Amino acid sequence: MELIPADQFKAEELTEAYNQTRMDYLVPMPMNVARFQEYVRVYNVDLGCSCVVYDREAELILGLGMLGVRPDRGWITRLGVLPYGRRLGTGSALVTGLMAQAEKKKLPTIWLEVIKGNTPAQQLFLKFGFQEVRELIVARRPPNPEINQAALDKIKRVTSLNHEDAVILLAHRKERPNWLNEDETFHNVRNLSALLVELHNGGRGWVTYHAGLLQLTRIVVEVTVGDEAEVAESVLSVMHQRHKRQDAIAENFCGAGVWEGFQRVGYFESFGRIEMKKEL
Amino acid sequence: MPTILQIEDNYANKLLVERVLEPYQYRLLHASDGETGVSLALEEKPDLILVDMGLPDVDGQTVVTLLRQIPDMQAIPIVAVTAWPPDKAMEMAERYGCDGCITKPIDIRAFPGQVAAYLEKRSA
Numbered sequence: 001m002e003l004i005p006a007d008q009f010k011a012e013e014l015t016e017a018y019n020q021t022r023m024d025y026l027v028p029m030p031m032n033v034a035r036f037q038e039y040v041r042v043y044n045v046d047l048g049c050s051c052v053v054y055d056r057e058a059e060l061i062l063g064l065g066m067l068g069v070r071p072d073r074g075w076i077t078r079l080g081v082l083p084y085g086r087r088l089g090t091g092s093a094l095v096t097g098l099m100a101q102a103e104k105k106k107l108p109t110i111w112l113e114v115i116k117g118n119t120p121a122q123q124l125f126l127k128f129g130f131q132e133v134r135e136l137i138v139a140r141r142p143p144n145p146e147i148n149q150a151a152l153d154k155i156k157r158v159t160s161l162n163h164e165d166a167v168i169l170l171a172h173r174k175e176r177p178n179w180l181n182e183d184e185t186f187h188n189v190r191n192l193s194a195l196l197v198e199l200h201n202g203g204r205g206w207v208t209y210h211a212g213l214l215q216l217t218r219i220v221v222e223v224t225v226g227d228e229a230e231v232a233e234s235v236l237s238v239m240h241q242r243h244k245r246q247d248a249i250a251e252n253f254c255g256a257g258v259w260e261g262f263q264r265v266g267y268f269e270s271f272g273r274i275e276m277k278k279e280l
Numbered sequence: 281m282p283t284i285l286q287i288e289d290n291y292a293n294k295l296l297v298e299r300v301l302e303p304y305q306y307r308l309l310h311a312s313d314g315e316t317g318v319s320l321a322l323e324e325k326p327d328l329i330l331v332d333m334g335l336p337d338v339d340g341q342t343v344v345t346l347l348r349q350i351p352d353m354q355a356i357p358i359v360a361v362t363a364w365p366p367d368k369a370m371e372m373a374e375r376y377g378c379d380g381c382i383t384k385p386i387d388i389r390a391f392p393g394q395v396a397a398y399l400e401k402r403s404a
Binding site: 019022023024025026027028029030031032034035140142143214215245246247268270271 | 289290292313334335336337338341342345346349363364365368371372375376377
């Protein structure tokens with residue numbers, strides 16, 4: 001068993017291996033090569049610091065794990081072991097290798113998420129000293145042209161903003177976002193939209209998102225003034241009124257008030273993640 | 281002969297479905313990603329579509345969303361095939377306009393009956 005930097009492999013090989021690690025997961029999330037490459041770019045994954053466990057004799061990848069690198073922090077992501085690499089210590093070898101890379105880069109903190117219910121993964125990271133920080137929600141909303149008129153009636157003014165303004169708004173969030181929704185992520189994507197919403201009762205908030213042909217993604221809602229659920233509901237209602245045909249996915253957010261607003265416009269929890277961290 | 285379109289990226293799962301349905305008089309089509317699946321559905325107008333929820337290009341929910349917006353596709357039963365826990369799978373299937381869901385790994389004894397029941401719904 002050998003630990004090799006992931007940049008020694010082609011994107012096709014890594015994608016294929018990654019998909020095999022997830023084939024029997026509850027939430028498999030497979031990727032094609034284009035999606036894999038986009039993931040690496042958008043989330044600042046450093047393939048030179050990412051690890052592949054390789055069986056040279058059998059010429060087989062046994063597992064892989066990736067390390068995102070941003071100023072003063074790292075992020076372990078998409079760590080997985082192929083079925084024939086399990087019960088051989090592959091997972092531990094990957095975590096050890098990724099932590100060594102983070103130390104080499106002098107990153108004081110490593111973050112990661114595990115899918116809620118994936119107890120083996122959670123246990124593995126607890127064993128390495130990671131601590132649970134918070135629960136995150138991944139929510140979806142199928143297309144639904146019916147919007148709650150009462151939520152729209154509460155709105156006094158809507159201002160549409162472009163990508164540059166969206167990025168500025170995102171830089172002024174109150175809570176620390178998860179890695180997927182950090183400012184760096186949004187610097188790496190294009191064509192964000194934003195809606196700034198003001199309610200008659202003084203409530204204010206905004207939403208930023210990417211509107212694809214089929215799907216609304218990268219949805220971030222921030223309530224700046226007023227009742228979180230009420231403002232979030234109104235803000236999201238405006239967005240869905242403008243994008244009636246798209247499916248929507250909001251990833252890795254937290255906060256009971258905002259979540260209630262999401263639910264009021266038809267979002268439901270797809271699955272949960274547990275955010276964990278370790279100080280090095 | 282009824283046509284069944286299976287949209288599934290995992291080769292082993294594809295083979296399993298083919299083998300289990302082999303004794304029956306079905307024409308089986310296969311797509312390994314969402315885009316190919318939607319194209320095949322439009323070209324062939326199958327009698328039943330089995331969609332894996334985790335696909336490598338777009339996820340199964342998005343595929344169902346798109347198909348359900350096309351008038352020709354609205355009467356075709358679409359069944360989600362997923363490893364999600366049964367209650368979550370059912371919720372997802374219902375909300376996205378699927379006609380039902382089958383959990384993975386498929387029960388090879390029950391599967392032909394499940395498929396037949398969905399096909400019957402199509403002809404009803």
